[in-house]
Amino acid sequence: MEIYKGMSTFAGIAIGKIFYYDRAEYQLSQYLINNVKYELTRFEQAKDQVLKDLQHQLKMADQEEQKEDLQHQISVLSMGSFEKAVESMIKAEKVSAVYAVMTTKEELSATFASLEDPAVKEQIRCVRQNADHLITVLGGVLPRIDLGKEPVILVSDSLSPTEIMEMDKGQLLAVVTQQGSQVSHAAILARTMAVPSLVGISPKEEWNGSNAIVDGYTGTLYIQPDGEFLKEYEIRRIADIEEREDLLKLRHQKDETVDGRIVPIYANIGNLDDLNSVLYYEAAGIGLLRSEFQYLGRENYPSEEELFAAYKRVAQTMGKKRAVIRTVDLGADKQAKYLKIPEEINPIMGNRGIRLCLDRREMFKVQLRAIYRASAYGRLALMYPMIDSMEEMDAIEQILAEVRAELDEKRQPYQEIPKAIMIETPAAVMISEELAKRVDFLSLGTNDLTQYTLAMDRQNPLLRNKYNDHHPAVLKMIQMVVDAGHKNGRKVYICGEIAADTKLTHTFIQMGVDGLSVVPACILPVRRAVRNTDLTEGKD
Structure with missing residues (x-):
């Protein structure tokens, strides 16, 4: 074992x-190309990029075994034999660079598959890894x-x-x-x-x-x-x-503390398949619908009718319970080829969320029209990601006015729906009192808020043991936002992953958080924690 x-x-x-x-198990189609020189240039640029990536990884590596592996990959990439084979195929067969890389990789693997020499096996492993990296850089293929x-x-x-x-x-x-x-x-x-x-x-x-x-x-x-x-x-x-x-015995129980305070537990969902779980666990509603599911894993933008059909289903399924739809948060690691998002040095700090939407106003308006149209069928609410300025709110409100005018002109029914901001940056925390005046409620996106506060990429494996979402600074920021919201008569929710941390449930309730939104599987554990909380304990 x-x-x-x-x-x-x-x-x-x-x-x-x-x-x-294996992410390199790609579906590729062979087709003839018209410009051999262009494909050779693309391949050369991809090879240069892979070499830079490997050298950067080597610089960042902190374990000897990892360093040795990267050095071996660099050595194999620099040998030239794989490169010559790919270039030869592009020239002779007039195929795309990505097809030539994949085919050459598979041919080499098949040729040496029966050999038991450890050195040869290691060489082929490095060839496959480098080829997979090249394919990723070249793009244009989808994983099967x-x-x-x-x-x-x-x-x-x-x-x-x-x-x-x-x-x-x-x-x-x-x-x-x-x-x-x-x-x-x-x-x-x-x-x-x-x-x-x-x-x-x-x-x-x-x-x-x-x-x-x-x-x-x-x-x-x-x-x-x-x-x-x-x-x-x-x-x-x-x-x-x-x-x-x-835990299922708690399905029909109230989200209520021992001392009688109601702290509703909502659900975070990423696609329509999760709707049944929301109803099954009897969540108070949907606190965060990640609308990216309609934009990823496809080859073009979703149409307004596609979006409308999905949001209508959400509204009708939830009935009298509120469903908060976060406008699409694309960028960083949530991308699709057709979006053509320019490559960024630090995408997690880049043009993502509301920033991207305001750059692509027609895409944004299509989604907003679909949400407003679906609002006629239930209790929907809007929530904007990555807001950190009043200027962004001004731009959004102008676009919303245009959307409503378009719907009025076409006599399409809709409701005036509540709006919210996700507080995800220290900047948003510091102006949360002003932001609260512009919307109906606030929701703390603690995943991004934590990484921006700590200046730590939450997806960096080297920081896995250093990343601390219980950091006092994060908790103080949550309290600041709760106070700012309540001062303006706005409710404040937490929809980040920290909301499901039952070790903090008592703390959040003590802070005055008005509700928690978690993945469906965490609803009942959090409900149990809420029902076990008594804020009168220790008081005379």
């Missing part, structure tokens, strides 16, 4: 077979994700939000990746699937098909566990299921 320790991003126990997902017919433990080096959203969650027992953190976008989406998830474990292709155990409580992966150990975990898994079933 092999044991690997990582970090848990969602608790639980899973037992099953491993499905190793087929988990098979039986539920599996998915193991991969990394997963993007798009890849997570494309997977059939009914086929997932657990997710294990090397890259990512507890608050990376991919980890957040994995949590909505309510399966045990680990990060910080380097995958091995040889694990594919192996029996394994994922312990989402201790952050441990066990490969090929022996009989007695497996039996012990079967017992633990059953106990885990029983505990979850015990």
